[in-house]
Amino acid sequence: MSPGLAAVATGFRGFARYLGGVLGADAYAKYLEHHHAAGHGEPPLTEREFWRDRTDRQDSNPQGRCC
Amino acid sequence: MASRPDERVSTAKGSGSLTADPKLPPTAVDEAVREAEDKNWTPAKIALWAAIALLGGVAWFMLAIVRGETVNAIWFVFASVCTYLIGYRFYSKVIERLITNPDDRRATPAEYKADGKDYVRTDRNVLFGHHFAAIAGAGPLVGPIIAAQMGYLPGTIWIIIGVVLAGAVQDYLVMFFSMRRGGRSLGQMAREELGIIGGTAALIATLLIMVIIVAILALVVVNALGESPWGVFSVGMTIPIALFMGVYLRYIRPGKIMEVSLIGFVLLMAAIIGGGLVADTEWGSAFFTLDKVTIAWGLIVYGFIAAILPVWLLLAPRDYLSTFMKIGVIVMLALAIIVVRPEITVPAFSEFASRDNGPVFPGTLFPFLFVTIACGALSGFHALISSGTTPKLIEKERQTRFIGYGGMLMESFVAIMALVAAISIDRGLYFAMNAPAALTGGTVETAAAWVNSLGLAGVNVNPAMLAETAANVGEQSIVSRTGGAPTLAVGLAHIMQQFIGGTALMAFWYHFAIMFEALFILTAVDAGTRVARFMLQDSIGNFVPKFKEASWRPGAWLCTAVMVGAWGAVLLMGVTDPLGGINTLFPLFGIANQLLAAIALSVCLAIVAKRGTFKYLWIVAVPLAFAAVVTITASYQKIFSSTPAVGYFANNAAFSKALADGKTEFGSAKSVAAMEAVVRNTAIQGWLSVIFVVLSIIVIAMALVATIKAFRNHSAGMPNIDNEDEARPSKVFAPASLIPTPAERELLAEWNKLPAELRFERAGHHK
Numbered sequence: 165m166s167p168g169l170a171a172v173a174t175g176f177r178g179f180a181r182y183l184g185g186v187l188g189a190d191a192y193a194k195y196l197e198h199h200h201a202a203g204h205g206e207p208p209l210t211e212r213e214f215w216r217d218r219t220d221r222q223d224s225n226p227q228g229r230c231c
Numbered sequence: 232m233a234s235r236p237d238e239r240v241s242t243a244k245g246s247g248s249l250t251a252d253p254k255l256p257p258t259a260v261d262e263a264v265r266e267a268e269d270k271n272w273t274p275a276k277i278a279l280w281a282a283i284a285l286l287g288g289v290a291w292f293m294l295a296i297v298r299g300e301t302v303n304a305i306w307f308v309f310a311s312v313c314t315y316l317i318g319y320r321f322y323s324k325v326i327e328r329l330i331t332n333p334d335d336r337r338a339t340p341a342e343y344k345a346d347g348k349d350y351v352r353t354d355r356n357v358l359f360g361h362h363f364a365a366i367a368g369a370g371p372l373v374g375p376i377i378a379a380q381m382g383y384l385p386g387t388i389w390i391i392i393g394v395v396l397a398g399a400v401q402d403y404l405v406m407f408f409s410m411r412r413g414g415r416s417l418g419q420m421a422r423e424e425l426g427i428i429g430g431t432a433a434l435i436a437t438l439l440i441m442v443i444i445v446a447i448l449a450l451v452v453v454n455a456l457g458e459s460p461w462g463v464f465s466v467g468m469t470i471p472i473a474l475f476m477g478v479y480l481r482y483i484r485p486g487k488i489m490e491v492s493l494i495g496f497v498l499l500m501a502a503i504i505g506g507g508l509v510a511d512t513e514w515g516s517a518f519f520t521l522d523k524v525t526i527a528w529g530l531i532v533y534g535f536i537a538a539i540l541p542v543w544l545l546l547a548p549r550d551y552l553s554t555f556m557k558i559g560v561i562v563m564l565a566l567a568i569i570v571v572r573p574e575i576t577v578p579a580f581s582e583f584a585s586r587d588n589g590p591v592f593p594g595t596l597f598p599f600l601f602v603t604i605a606c607g608a609l610s611g612f613h614a615l616i617s618s619g620t621t622p623k624l625i626e627k628e629r630q631t632r633f634i635g636y637g638g639m640l641m642e643s644f645v646a647i648m649a650l651v652a653a654i655s656i657d658r659g660l661y662f663a664m665n666a667p668a669a670l671t672g673g674t675v676e677t678a679a680a681w682v683n684s685l686g687l688a689g690v691n692v693n694p695a696m697l698a699e700t701a702a703n704v705g706e707q708s709i710v711s712r713t714g715g716a717p718t719l720a721v722g723l724a725h726i727m728q729q730f731i732g733g734t735a736l737m738a739f740w741y742h743f744a745i746m747f748e749a750l751f752i753l754t755a756v757d758a759g760t761r762v763a764r765f766m767l768q769d770s771i772g773n774f775v776p777k778f779k780e781a782s783w784r785p786g787a788w789l790c791t792a793v794m795v796g797a798w799g800a801v802l803l804m805g806v807t808d809p810l811g812g813i814n815t816l817f818p819l820f821g822i823a824n825q826l827l828a829a830i831a832l833s834v835c836l837a838i839v840a841k842r843g844t845f846k847y848l849w850i851v852a853v854p855l856a857f858a859a860v861v862t863i864t865a866s867y868q869k870i871f872s873s874t875p876a877v878g879y880f881a882n883n884a885a886f887s888k889a890l891a892d893g894k895t896e897f898g899s900a901k902s903v904a905a906m907e908a909v910v911r912n913t914a915i916q917g918w919l920s921v922i923f924v925v926l927s928i929i930v931i932a933m934a935l936v937a938t939i940k941a942f943r944n945h946s947a948g949m950p951n952i953d954n955e956d957e958a959r960p961s962k963v964f965a966p967a968s969l970i971p972t973p974a975e976r977e978l979l980a981e982w983n984k985l986p987a988e989l990r991f992e993r994a995g996h997h998k
Contacts, residue, residue, distance in 0.1 A: 184489045216543075
């Protein structure tokens with residue numbers, strides 16, 4: 165890959181990561197990081213459990229969207 | 232610093248306990264270093280800001296002073312962006328120094344309450360996008376278009392100056408104070424700061440305002456989809472697409488949000504293209520051509536089901552789709568305007584700027600222009616987002632200026648672009664689209680004759696041109712497509728077709744625009760209904776404790792039904808209103824939104840006073856006074872004006888009298904039933920205005936009482952109650968704004984040298 169193309173690819177990956185962050189796609193990674201850093205005894209939620217828990221908590225804790 | 236002893240006292244709370252961890256580098260840039268850096272005006276920096284000021288000045292000159300035949304759209308971009316940059320660099324820093332006084336040595340809730348789920352430290356740039364996506368919706372795309380009836384200049388000035396001095400100030404302050412209170416909501420802060428009366432009034436006002444806002448947003452969608460088989464099909468398809476995405480994320484590939492959003496986006500494009508094909512067939516046209524009342528009922532049923540379905544199935548996936556589209560569309564529109572640079576022929580002040588009988592919305596420029604453009608200049612609804620959600624994610628205190636103030640500037644820019652899109656279309660076309668059918672008559676011939684009879688300078692439409700525009704965008708008719716969304720869609724199609732695709736793609740761009748507006752609005756309707764339902768459940772729960780249990784189905788369903796019933800009634804009222812709907816209801820939307828802003832600013836006023844900052848109270852008091860004067864004057868006119876087009880009760884009396892006189896038609900109401908509908912609608916709208924304004928006056932009065940009390944306490948040397956969370960030392964560092972300063976870079980380098988186990992340690996975590 166030429167250096168120019170590599171730069172474009174890096175830029176695109178950075179943009180995708182940013183967009184993912186805005187959408188909240190990295191929430192599980194952040195949760196794991198927190199879980200690891202906090203030194204909890206019990207094992208962390210699996211990815212599937214985590215996302216279930218996340219949307220289920222929104223059921224009882226709705227967040228507004230603006231007009 | 233020494234000249235402002237009053238702030239030091241109040242922010243000193245707990246500062247003594249902010250002993251930094253000796254193993255770590257400093258968690259904040261040294262105050263003196265930062266000050267010196269701020270005041271260090273190098274020649275390059277001076278040249279840069281002089282250039283920005285000069286460019287902005289020239290742009291404003293072109294917009295406001297030069298009166299040529301046309302004005303180029305690029306000047307709107309320069310005038311707004313340069314003003315935003317100056318407002319952000321200078322005014323928001325003034326607020327930071329004089330009012331908020333952030334202390335980066337203090338941990339934010341995301342740090343001391345970290346739970347990996349709701350309280351998560353988030354990169355400032357990501358959070359900026361996240362917050363922006365939460366505050367920006369259909370509002371800034373609709374208000375400026377409706378306000379364009381008065382010409383481009385009044386709206387442009389209000390959007391740009393209003394955001395710098397009012398809207399962004401509100402968002403920033405609410406966010407900062409909520410962050411200092413562990414992410415408490417506006418309602419909770421109102422209760423704490425204003426007492427039980429002010430707090431309750433604020434709660435009821437918020438609930439009612441949400442009902443009105445949801446209803447009128449829904450009305451915008453109904454008006455955009457009525458008699459439009461293409462629109463109905465493609466917007467309707469968003470529901471199965473969202474359901475599919477929900478199931479995909481829940482069962483097939485959990486957490487793959489980017490992937491499913493891309494799939495959803497492709498399906499969405501397919502739905503838009505498919506809509507054109509379906510609308511062209513005989514069965515598709517027959518099946519999907521629905522009148523507005525049917526669509527309104529569909530939306531009401533949909534609203535109820537969507538609000539009781541689990542979040543994962545419909546709300547969450549559509550939210551991803553809507554965020555994805557939002558960012559994409561806004562970037563695309565900005566690029567298109569910069570590349571195409573359309574010439575604007577709309578005058579700075581139109582003939583209606585000095586009259587009170589405009590066909591799009593009635594009333595004089597002051598106050599009605601300022602309530603018509605709410606989102607984009609000053610939006611009270613933002614206070615609900617800026618408190619609660621975003622403050623729980625902020626990494627460092629100083630970042631609130633970038634995220635709160637800066638985020639709102641972005642929304643204002645969206646409003647400016649919507650304005651540009653709306654005024655880039657022919658002015659005659661604008662009035663034919665935005666005046667109610669009662670005036671245009673609903674056909675291209677009558678509409679063209681009516682528009683030409685207005686005697687507007689340079690306006691001359693003919694029926695063929697209206698029919699051709701409708702055909703170009705793939706609609707049966709574009710006459711009286713009120714609500715702003717169709718006008719924006721035509722404007723966007725007009726600009727985008729010059730950018731990509733030409734006339735052949737106009738219909739696609741039109742329905743693309745309708746689709747994304749509908750997507751934002753449906754998300755807002757769904758989320759708004761849920762939030763309102765919880766507020767209602769919580770309030771009833773004070774009397775019947777069972778209602779506080781969110782999982783108690785009968786309570787949840789009953790409260791959902793009540794909320795949907797409330798906005799549904801207003802929606803149906805707007806759809807069937809013989810006077811046109813949007814022109815009678817939209818002022819109520821703006822008034823409601825601005826009253827909420829007045830409530831939010833009142834809470835901020837009381838908090839700032841309690842912190843002992845009296846000398847600079849004007850920073851909050853000025854926008855509060857402006858919002859209060861505008862909304863109370865607008866409400867007063869809506870209630871007491873003797874001009875029937877403006878005053879709800881004057882209209883009510885006129886129609887009641889006509890009915891009593893035994894007339895069978897009056898004004899634009901052509902039957903007794905229609906006349907009765909006007910009497911009923913105006914009474915409801917009038918009383919709603921009365922309730923809003925009374926509740927808001929109570930809240931403002933309570934805030935003034937709290938402020939005066941704080942001043943007395945302060946003068947007597949007594950401490951004021953401070954509801955902030957206790958200060959805890961921070962153990963992390965991050966820059967404050969988009970571009971790190973040299974001092975911040977230096978400090979970041981120090982942090983990067985730390986061993987990993989020290990760097991990621993979270994402070995104050997529950998063990």
